[in-house]
Amino acid sequence: MSGAAEFRAEFGEPRERRMPTPRACVEDGGRPLPGPVDRDEGGSVPLDLPHDVLKSLLGAWALAACSAAETEAVEHHLGDCGGCADEARRLREAVGLLHQHETLDLDPALRTRVLETCLDRRPPRIPVPEWAAPYDAEAARLDALLQDFGDAEWHAPVRLRWFEDDVRTSRRTTVAGVIAHLLAVDGVIAAALGLDDPLGDTDPAPGPTARTEALWRSTPFPQTRAVRVPWREQTHALVRTVSFTGGDTGGLTVPYGGFDLPLHDAMLDRAFGCWVHAEDIADAVDYPYRPPAPRHLNKMIDLAVRLLPDALAARRRSGLSTPPRTTRHLTPAGHPGRTLRLEIEGPAGGDWLIPLDSPSATPSTDLEVAHVALDSVEFCHLAAGHLLPEEAAAGQLGDREAIRDVLYATASLSRL
Amino acid sequence: MAKKDAPPRWDRKMQQRLARGEAAALGEAYDRFASLVHSLAHRVLGDEKAADAVTREVFAHIWEHPETYDPKRGPLRTWIAAVTHRLAVQRLRDREERGLGGRPGEDLDEAEEPVGGEDLESKVRRASVAARADYIVHSMPVPLRHALELAYFQRRDYRQTAADLGVTEDEARRRLRLGLQLLSTAHDVGAPPGCGGAA
Numbered sequence: 001m002s003g004a005a006e007f008r009a010e011f012g013e014p015r016e017r018r019m020p021t022p023r024a025c026v027e028d029g030g031r032p033l034p035g036p037v038d039r040d041e042g043g044s045v046p047l048d049l050p051h052d053v054l055k056s057l058l059g060a061w062a063l064a065a066c067s068a069a070e071t072e073a074v075e076h077h078l079g080d081c082g083g084c085a086d087e088a089r090r091l092r093e094a095v096g097l098l099h100q101h102e103t104l105d106l107d108p109a110l111r112t113r114v115l116e117t118c119l120d121r122r123p124p125r126i127p128v129p130e131w132a133a134p135y136d137a138e139a140a141r142l143d144a145l146l147q148d149f150g151d152a153e154w155h156a157p158v159r160l161r162w163f164e165d166d167v168r169t170s171r172r173t174t175v176a177g178v179i180a181h182l183l184a185v186d187g188v189i190a191a192a193l194g195l196d197d198p199l200g201d202t203d204p205a206p207g208p209t210a211r212t213e214a215l216w217r218s219t220p221f222p223q224t225r226a227v228r229v230p231w232r233e234q235t236h237a238l239v240r241t242v243s244f245t246g247g248d249t250g251g252l253t254v255p256y257g258g259f260d261l262p263l264h265d266a267m268l269d270r271a272f273g274c275w276v277h278a279e280d281i282a283d284a285v286d287y288p289y290r291p292p293a294p295r296h297l298n299k300m301i302d303l304a305v306r307l308l309p310d311a312l313a314a315r316r317r318s319g320l321s322t323p324p325r326t327t328r329h330l331t332p333a334g335h336p337g338r339t340l341r342l343e344i345e346g347p348a349g350g351d352w353l354i355p356l357d358s359p360s361a362t363p364s365t366d367l368e369v370a371h372v373a374l375d376s377v378e379f380c381h382l383a384a385g386h387l388l389p390e391e392a393a394a395g396q397l398g399d400r401e402a403i404r405d406v407l408y409a410t411a412s413l414s415r416l
Numbered sequence: 417m418a419k420k421d422a423p424p425r426w427d428r429k430m431q432q433r434l435a436r437g438e439a440a441a442l443g444e445a446y447d448r449f450a451s452l453v454h455s456l457a458h459r460v461l462g463d464e465k466a467a468d469a470v471t472r473e474v475f476a477h478i479w480e481h482p483e484t485y486d487p488k489r490g491p492l493r494t495w496i497a498a499v500t501h502r503l504a505v506q507r508l509r510d511r512e513e514r515g516l517g518g519r520p521g522e523d524l525d526e527a528e529e530p531v532g533g534e535d536l537e538s539k540v541r542r543a544s545v546a547a548r549a550d551y552i553v554h555s556m557p558v559p560l561r562h563a564l565e566l567a568y569f570q571r572r573d574y575r576q577t578a579a580d581l582g583v584t585e586d587e588a589r590r591r592l593r594l595g596l597q598l599l600s601t602a603h604d605v606g607a608p609p610g611c612g613g614a615a
Contacts, residue, residue: 056593059595059597060567060573060588062596063567065574067573087597090596090603091596094549094602095568095596097545097546097549097599098549098564098568098599099553106451106454107468110454113472114472114475115475118479119439121476121480122480124437125436126438126439128439128440128443136440140446232447240438240444243438
């Protein structure tokens with residue numbers, strides 16, 4: 001049977017057949033259904049279209065995406081033209097294969113499970129260092145969040161918040177602007193490792209804030225989704241490159257403008273930044289977002305706690321806190337000094353002893369003057385400047401001033 | 417949505433990195449291909465847990481046997497799709513055979529109950545065509561996919577599709593037709609290369 005004859009057998013003669021439903025049931029995306037096809041069964045003359053045009057309409061016809069008159073013209077033609085009828089059938093069957101992707105959001109935990117299975121079966125010769133694993137995981141989680149973003153999400157407004165001189169500060173940007181910010185700040189590590197600096201040759205200003213401002217200035221406003229690929233490529237390049245340090249950072253430090261961090265701490269800092277800003281983004285577009293895996297969160301908390309003695313000292317230097325009345329002189333280096341016990345609750349938690357009087361003092365349980373208990377995520381929100389020190393629901397015992405000082409010092413770790 | 421097509425150089429490099437046991441390469445391969453793998457497996461098996469399990473097996477295979485990929489025979493993406501297809505169909509057969517073996521429930525994940533009524537071979541065939549179709553949609557040039565998405569999922573007619581895409585109506589018609597032509601090859605056993613037949 002020729003294609004045309006087959007077509008007639010299936011749908012009847014062009015004049016008498018009913019409109020074949022060219023496509024199967026479609027998921028309704030909440031849009032109004034198209035109106036009933038406006039067609040005159042009473043024998044109006046079909047559009048007289050040349051063969052080439054009719055042929056070019058076959059795809060649109062199969063998808064029910066032409067006008068009523070065109071539909072009629074195509075169907076009339078299919079009764080006469082075997083070649084087009086064959087193609088029409090193939091295309092219409094193909095429409096049945098179109099399939100709304102189920103949610104593309106893979107469970108982020110699946111990545112961890114899959115990679116663990118693989119690495120168990122064949123131990124890697126070049127593993128990702130333990131201190132880089134949180135960054136690897138957080139970048140993957142954020143990228144998965146961005147996966148299905150449309151323009152509306154990329155341009156959704158985000159307010160970045162942090163603490164400066166004990167005052168809450170904020171800055172407006174968009175989701176794309178946040179990714180540009182991550183690209184710029186992660187770039188401090190890229191530059192330290194000798195990778196391409198996302199700021200290019202423009203003699204980048206030191207420090208996260210200046211770098212971010214520079215990148216925001218150097219790209220057309222507003223930022224677009226185009227920033228995703230360079231950001232993601234850089235995250236992969238960082239993980240790839242630090243893997244070749246063999247887990248040993250060889251004393252490499254990363255300049256943050258004003259202070260340096262050892263490479264492994266810088267990678268933890270960027271993991272933390274990635275998570276915090278992923279939360280900012282998720283809030284902005286009203287998506288849920290979970291905290292990092294406990295063993296990763298624990299490392300981030302540990303970094304923040306290790307930075308606290310210096311932050312306390314900085315507050316003293318800038319007059320934001322007064323030296324303790326009970327101490328007449330600074331504790332000599334390596335000697336035990338007044339100590340605060342920070343108890344972080346939850347699976348990511350633990351106990352940390354914080355020397356209060358000097359970064360070089362040794363913490364001592366004998367000299368414990370205060371005890372603070374905080375939930376792990378809450379502590380991180382405090383360190384990110386998302387939670388005011390006075391809002392932190394901390395269980396507190398002991399020297400109130402010391403506690404206040406530690407909470408404010410924690411908030412002072414935040415920055416743009 | 418698929419990332420832009422990777423150059424063969426990327427494929428070769430990835431294979432080398434996997435072969436020398438670089439865990440970071442495995443992570444990158446996962447980030448690039450996991451959604452393809454998972455959606456193909458899901459299309460064959462119709463089940464989230466089973467798709468998770470196949471995803472795990474596919475990446476374990478890639479990680480343990482990267483040398484079985486031959487860059488000369490096609491892109492890495494196609495090879496991974498073929499591995500996924502093979503493992504997913506194998507799992508479908510195992511599941512159905514266990515289910516048909518008269519010991520329902522035994523050794524089966526609750527979520528993986530077999531569905532009776534259709535014979536195994538036609539089920540495998542149907543799943544294979546569907547998975548090939550998904551692969552084709554995943555891999556076709558982005559302009560074609562966008563046109564199909566607008567016309568099919570957003571119910572735009574071809575004139576609106578042309579306006580949405582900023583192209584002429586001629587071009588919109590061309591893209592819809594070409595997109596469906598590519599998609600229709602999912603019915604041809606053996607196409608696209610490497611995506612394999614029912615087995």
